[in-house]
Every structure is written in structure tokens, then in C-alpha cells.
Amino acid sequence: xxxxxxxxxxxxxxxxxxxxVLFLYGPMLMIVVLSFQGPEGGLTxxxxxxxxxxxxxxxxxxxxxxxxxxLQRSLSLGLVVMVLTVLFSLLAGLxxxxxxxxxTVLFFVAVSSLIMPSIIISLGIGLEFxxxxxxxxxxxxxxxxQDTLDNYGTALGIFSSALGAHLSWTLPFGLLIMFAIFNRFxxxxxxxxxxxxxxxxxxxxxVVLPLIAPAVIGIGMxxxxxxxxxxxxxxxxxxxxxxxxxxxxxxTTTVTTPAIYALGTVTMVVSFVVMGxxxxxxxxxxxxRKAQPST
Amino acid sequence: xxxxxxxxxxxxPSASPGRGIAPWWQALxxxxxxxxxxxxxxxxxxxxxxxxxxxxxxxPDFSLQNYLAVFDGCFSGGDLCVTLKTYxxxxxxxxxxxxxxxxxxxxxSYFLAFYVRSTGMQVVLFxxxxxxxxxxxxxxxxxxxxxxxxxxxxxxxxxxxxxVDQPIEWLLFSSFxxxxxxxxxxxxxxxxxxxxxxxxxxxRLLEAAADGGASAWQTLWNxxxxxxxxxxxxxxxxxxTIVMGDFVTVGVMGGQQIASVGKxxxxxxxxxxxxxxxxxxxxxxxxxxxxxxGLTRMVDIRKEL
Numbered sequence: 001x002x003x004x005x006x007x008x009x010x011x012x013x014x015x016x017x018x019x020x021v022l023f024l025y026g027p028m029l030m031i032v033v034l035s036f037q038g039p040e041g042g043l044t045x046x047x048x049x050x051x052x053x054x055x056x057x058x059x060x061x062x063x064x065x066x067x068x069x070x071l072q073r074s075l076s077l078g079l080v081v082m083v084l085t086v087l088f089s090l091l092a093g094l095x096x097x098x099x100x101x102x103x104t105v106l107f108f109v110a111v112s113s114l115i116m117p118s119i120i121i122s123l124g125i126g127l128e129f130x131x132x133x134x135x136x137x138x139x140x141x142x143x144x145x146q147d148t149l150d151n152y153g154t155a156l157g158i159f160s161s162a163l164g165a166h167l168s169w170t171l172p173f174g175l176l177i178m179f180a181i182f183n184r185f186x187x188x189x190x191x192x193x194x195x196x197x198x199x200x201x202x203x204x205x206x207v208v209l210p211l212i213a214p215a216v217i218g219i220g221m222x223x224x225x226x227x228x229x230x231x232x233x234x235x236x237x238x239x240x241x242x243x244x245x246x247x248x249x250x251x252t253t254t255v256t257t258p259a260i261y262a263l264g265t266v267t268m269v270v271s272f273v274v275m276g277x278x279x280x281x282x283x284x285x286x287x288x289r290k291a292q293p294s295t
Numbered sequence: 296x297x298x299x300x301x302x303x304x305x306x307x308p309s310a311s312p313g314r315g316i317a318p319w320w321q322a323l324x325x326x327x328x329x330x331x332x333x334x335x336x337x338x339x340x341x342x343x344x345x346x347x348x349x350x351x352x353x354x355p356d357f358s359l360q361n362y363l364a365v366f367d368g369c370f371s372g373g374d375l376c377v378t379l380k381t382y383x384x385x386x387x388x389x390x391x392x393x394x395x396x397x398x399x400x401x402x403x404s405y406f407l408a409f410y411v412r413s414t415g416m417q418v419v420l421f422x423x424x425x426x427x428x429x430x431x432x433x434x435x436x437x438x439x440x441x442x443x444x445x446x447x448x449x450x451x452x453x454x455x456x457x458x459v460d461q462p463i464e465w466l467l468f469s470s471f472x473x474x475x476x477x478x479x480x481x482x483x484x485x486x487x488x489x490x491x492x493x494x495x496x497x498x499r500l501l502e503a504a505a506d507g508g509a510s511a512w513q514t515l516w517n518x519x520x521x522x523x524x525x526x527x528x529x530x531x532x533x534x535x536t537i538v539m540g541d542f543v544t545v546g547v548m549g550g551q552q553i554a555s556v557g558k559x560x561x562x563x564x565x566x567x568x569x570x571x572x573x574x575x576x577x578x579x580x581x582x583x584x585x586x587x588x589g590l591t592r593m594v595d596i597r598k599e600l
Binding site for chain 2: 017027043101118123124125168225226245249275
């Protein structure tokens with residue numbers, strides 16, 4: 001083993017690392033603290049008392065923005081994105097283990113989607129749905145369905161264009177994680193199952209899935225948290241109503257009270273709860289597997 | 296234990312043909328999403344960039360007028376046109392942020408990979424570095440306000456120490472705060488691939504280098520850095536593509552005062568000038584692709600996972 005002695009170099013690097021962690025977490029910690037400002041308090045230190053005043057303000061809504069509704073929209077979108085990301089990545093991950101024609105192309109498309117500047121994708125999806133609107137309106141007009149035409153708004157929306165925009169961002173992560181898992185996966189277990197007469201479905205259900213479960217939970221966590229905070233890809237591909245992070249972005253220019261920190265604290269808490277749940281669930285599964293080694 | 300080689304399972308697709316689901320069907324949902332929400336939108340951006348428009352609608356056409364409008368005044372000499380100025384400003388941020396995230400990310404990964412002794416501690420510290428990635432970028436941006444603002448902590452401390460007699464104004468809503476926020480947000484994208492590369496380095500190589508009389512610096516520069524090449528390139532691609540297309544960070548941290556290519560596209564979209572925005576997007580895409588192509592001629596990402 002290569003174990004350098006605790007030299008001056010070690011301590012300098014350790015100091016650098018500690019400074020980086022402070023840089024990473026310090027500001028976040030600051031707004032959590034400041035969100036508990038007293039009613040007289042401002043955007044900066046010092047703390048003028050300690051209260052939940054700004055959380056109450058938040059609950060009543062900031063200006064014209066209905067925070068509660070935006071929160072619900074983002075939560076439900078995040079859950080849908082999470083489920084679809086897990087499902088689609090898992091299926092595709094399994095497909096890539098076999099001979100998949102066009103697999104290389106699909107992989108490079110996924111990687112391109114990951115590194116493509118979000119504004120371009122967002123603009124493209126926005127265009128796609130607006131052109132779709134134009135098409136639908138033209139068809140309705142030709143058919144002479146005036147009532148339907150008058151009532152038609154837009155195809156852009158949380159569960160159409162925004163959902164697609166989020167998936168274009170979460171699925172590459174899901175697929176890459178599946179690759180990482182299966183690159184390290186020992187196929188001996190599956191072969192043993194097959195030799196014992198298990199059907200492909202039984203092998204998947206009773207052998208493969210339990211083994212990769214922690215990583216699959218990880219994909220779910222990626223799916224939810226990335227969707228929960230996504231702005232860039234959603235921005236041009238959203239309909240009449242915004243997601244929570246988009247509202248938050250808009251509020252940064254108009255709200256000048258600690259209420260915005262309270263909103264920040266709330267969204268951060270949701271992210272951390274989801275991360276905690278994922279880690280807890282993965283640990284639970286690992287413990288259960290240890291308890292009964294024979295499945 | 297009888298461990299079969301991986302080949303035996305990958306080269307035999309399915310033991311019972313016809314009973315398993317065909318791989319093509321399994322990949323279909325993912326492929327459909329990328330077709331609908333990545334490939335077609337890209338194609339539409341390209342198509343619409345040649346269209347015409349008026350105040351109310353887009354008009355199908357095939358003209359280069361949007362591109363001409365983007366480069367209006369660029370080749371007449373004299374002052375730089377808006378487009379080139381904006382690209383220069385964005386490229387400046389790009390280079391600065393790339394350099395800082397690379398140095399910081401490499402140093403952090405180097406410490407984690409080679410100086411932290413126990414694997415458990417390594418995992419804990421690595422996760423510590425990645426957790427903020429799963430929290431909101433906007434919150435991490437506004438988190439700088441109480442520190443850098445006119446009455447913020449930094450100004451407060453500097454004032455009390457007697458180092459300044461009036462608050463420094465350029466700390467927030469400036470190029471400085473934009474760069475700081477970029478580094479704060481995206482160093483993670485450097486750390487993860489570089490750390491991954493470092494963990495794959497055979498430790499015996501380092502011992503060999505030490506036995507051969509190499510100093511720590513020589514080992515770092517001649518052994519570790521070359522072996523981290525792939526990680527460095529992947530991290531660089533992430534950081535550069537994000538900064539090139541960014542409009543959120545520049546908007547929030549620049550106080551909506553600093554121009555960026557992404558912001559131009561966003562503004563034009565809000566004025567419903569879609570064809571013009573599309574032309575800008577195509578040019579941005581071309582620039583980004585050229586940068587990526589320059590950075591790498593095929594790093595096999597699949598091997599790195």
C-alpha cells in the first residue's frame with residue numbers, strides 16, 4: 001500500500017480540503033440561519049431575534065406567487081420524473097447488456113443530451129410544442145370545430161414539455177449509473193439461476209434486481225432531486241404555470257426579505273429528506289440481504 | 296469458486312430465446328424520450344433558424360437573414376459587434392472558471408485519492424463534496440447575498456478590521472460574483488471524474504516512481520496527471536458546456552446586468568423572436584461542439600464507468 005507519511009504536504013492539502021468544504025457549505029448554512037430572522041431582521045447579519053415569521057409569510061404567499069401550488073406541482077413532477085427515470089434507465093440498462101443494435105448510437109445520444117447546453121434543448125422543446133399548437137389549431141380550424149379551437153390553450157405544460165425536458169436531463173444520469181453497475185456485476189449469479197432453471201423474468205426479479213437495488217434507489221434519488229431543482233431546461237419549455245425553482249428564480253429580483261431564505265430552506269429540506277430516504281432505504285436493503293444471505 | 300469470464304454472458308444474449316424481452320423493446324422508452332425531447336427539438340432549432348418572423352408568428356421560409364442579423368456589423372471594422380463582444384465575455388468566464396475548477400477540483404481529488412488512508416473516510420469525504428450537487432443552484436447562488444452584499448459579512452469584517460472605509464461594491468452582482476458562483480456550483484463536475492480516474496491508478500506505479508527516486512512533485516506531474524487525462528477531459532467538457540450555455544447564474548449573480556450567449560437566446564425567446572433565438576442557438580452549438588472536439592478526439596466514456 002502507498003501510504004504517505006503525514007507530512008507538511010498532507011496538512012496543507014487537508015487545510016485546502018477543509019477550506020473547500022467550508023466554501024461549499026458555509027453560504028448554504030448562512031441562509032438557513034438567516035431564514036429564522038426575527039420580524040425586524042434583514043437580508044444580512046446580525047440576527048434580530050429568532051422566529052418563524054418568514055416561514056409564515058411564505059405560507060401566505062409571496063406577492064402574486066402561490067408558493068403552495070408551485071410546491072405541489074414541483075413535487076408531483078419530481079415524483080413522475082423519478083419513477084420514469086428509474087423504469088426507463090433500468091430497462092435500457094438491461095438492454096445494453098445484450099446485443100443491442102444501435103446501442104452505441106443511443107449511448108452517444110444520451111451523453112450528448114447530458115452535455116448539451118440546456119438553453120438550446122429548452123428552446124427546441126419550446127419550439128416543438130409551439131409548432132404542435134399551430135398544427136392542432138390549423139387542424140381544428142379546417143375541421144370547423146370552433147368551440148374546441150376557442151378553448152384550446154397550449155400543449156406546453158408541466159406533464160408534457162416540462163416532463164420531457166426533465167427526462168432529457170435525468171435519463172443520461174440514470175443510464176450512466178446503470179452502466180457503472182453492470183460493468184461491475186458478476187454474471188455468475190445469473191448463470192447459476194439459469195442453470196437451476198429460472199426463467200429470464202425470475203432471474204431478473206429474484207437475482208438481478210435485489211443485487212442492484214441500492215443503485216436503482218440511487219437513480220431514483222437522482223431523478224427526483226435533479227427535477228426538483230431544474231431551471232435551465234424547463235425555462236423555455238413551460239406553459240402557463242411555473243415550477244417552484246422557476247418561481248424562486250423570479251423572486252430573487254423582487255423579494256428583498258428573508259422570506260426568500262425561508263423558501264430556500266424549505267426546498268433544501270425537501271432535497272435532504274429525499275437524499276436521507278434514499279440512503280436509509282439502500283442501507284435497509286443491504287442489511288436485509290446480509291441477514292438472509294440465501295435468496 | 297468457479298467464476299466464468301464475462302464474455303460468456305455478454306456473447307450469449309439469452310439462454311431461452313423468445314422468452315426474454317427483446318433488448319430493442321427494453322431500450323425503446325429511453326430512445327423515444329431522447330428522440331422526442333432531444334433529437335427532434337434540435338432539428339427544429341436548426342429548421343426554425345432559417346425561418347422568418349413578425350410580431351405575431353413564425354413564418355416558414357428559407358433565408359439566412361437571422362444569421363445575418365446575429366452578425367450584423369461584425370465585419371465592418373471598428374468596434375466589436377454585440378455578438379462577438381458577448382462571445383468574448385462568455386469565453387472569458389469559461390476559461391477562468393475552467394482553470395479555477397480544474398485546479399481546485401484536482402487538488403481536492405488528489406487529497407481524497409492519495410492522502411486519505413481509510414476507504415470509509417474516503418467515501419464520506421467524497422459524498423460530502425457531492426451532496427450540494429443535489430440541492431438547488433439558485434439557492435446556492437442567493438446564499439452568497441448575505442456574505443457579499445453591501446452590508447454583508449465580508450464588507451462588515453473588512454470594515455471592522457479597518458481595511459476599507461466604505462463597503463466594496465464589486466463583491467456582488469459583478470463578474471467576480473458570477474465567477475465565484477460558477478466555481479461554487481460546478482467544481483463538483485471536475486471532482487467526480489478526476490477522483491474516479493485517480494482511484495483507477497495502480498498504486499504500484501506510485502511506489503515504482505518513489506523507488507526510482509522521483510519526488511512527490513515529479514510523481515504528481517509525470518505519473519498522476521497523465522493518468523488522470525480522461526477524468527480531466529470529462530470534467531472540462533462538463534464545466535465548459537455548462538458555462539457556455541448558462542443564463543441563470545449570469546442572470547442572478549450578475550444582477551441581470553452582464554451579457555451572456557445564453558441570456559441573449561433567453562431574451563429573444565421572451566420577445567417571441569424564435570427564429571432569431573434559434574439562429575443564436577445553432578451558432579452556440581457549433582462553438583460548443585468545436586470546443587469539445589478540440590478537447591477530445593474520442594475518449595471512451597464507457598470504459599470509464
